[in-house]
Amino acid sequence: MRIRLLQGLALLATGLLAGAFGYGAANLVPTFNAVPLDMRLSFHAELMKMNGITMQTAMAASTLSSLTLAALTRGRARLLAGTAGLLGLASFLITRLGNVPINGRIKEWAVTSAPVDHAEILWRWELFNNLRTLTAVTAFVLLISLALKQPPAEGDREE
Template sequence: MRTRLLQGLSLLSTGLLAGAFGYGAANLVPTFNAVPIDMRLDFHAELMKMNGITMQATMAVSALSSLALAALTRGRTRALAGAAALLAVASFLITRFGNVPINGRIKQWAATEPPTGYADVLRRWELFNDARTLTAVVAFALLTFLALRETAPCPKGHDQREAA
């Protein structure tokens, strides 16, 4: 029962993470690029205030629940849950060391003016955003595969627990 609850928590939190990053990549970034730069900087700076706590918490729950799931299981389930945990940690590290420093610059630019060459910095932020989105989506896909695999009927004479 504890394993199923952890599996549900890891699937939910990683799905929320992948969904939030996916929505940002598919909708926010193109919108950022379509509006005047001062509007983008103001909105981006305000959005990061809100995202700071919620996204870090989601990444932490995703990584920790996937890691706990890996610790409580064995075989292929352990490997896939562990891989999902590593991918969630990768999303955090990409965010922390890639996007967050650039967010700090954007906050400064919103209060003043963007410097010459700001477009290259914004493109780098988008590359980091794409990378963290990809890691979150793959983590979610792995956990979804686990959930679907465990609910699929086993061939006659096989116990589902043996497959895990």
């Protein structure tokens, strides 16, 4: 029962993470690119204030629950959960080392002005965003696969 609850937590946290990153990649980034630069910079800076808390919490919950699940299981389940946990960690590292420094620059640009090479820097931010989205979605798919391969619990079997 403890493993199934942990698996549920890992699925929830990783699904929220993948969904948030996926929504951002599919909807926010194209919107960022469709509006004037000053509007994008202002909105991006404000959005990152909220994302700093919620996304780091989701990444931590996804990573820790998946790695704990890996530690408590064996065989294929351990491999899938461990890989999902490492992918969650990869999402965190990509965010922390790639997106966050650029977010700091965007915050400065929102109150001053963007440099001449801003398009290249924003392109790199989008590249990091796509990579962390891919790692989060892949982690979620692995945990779904794990959940679908698990035999039903005693009380869940159909007669």
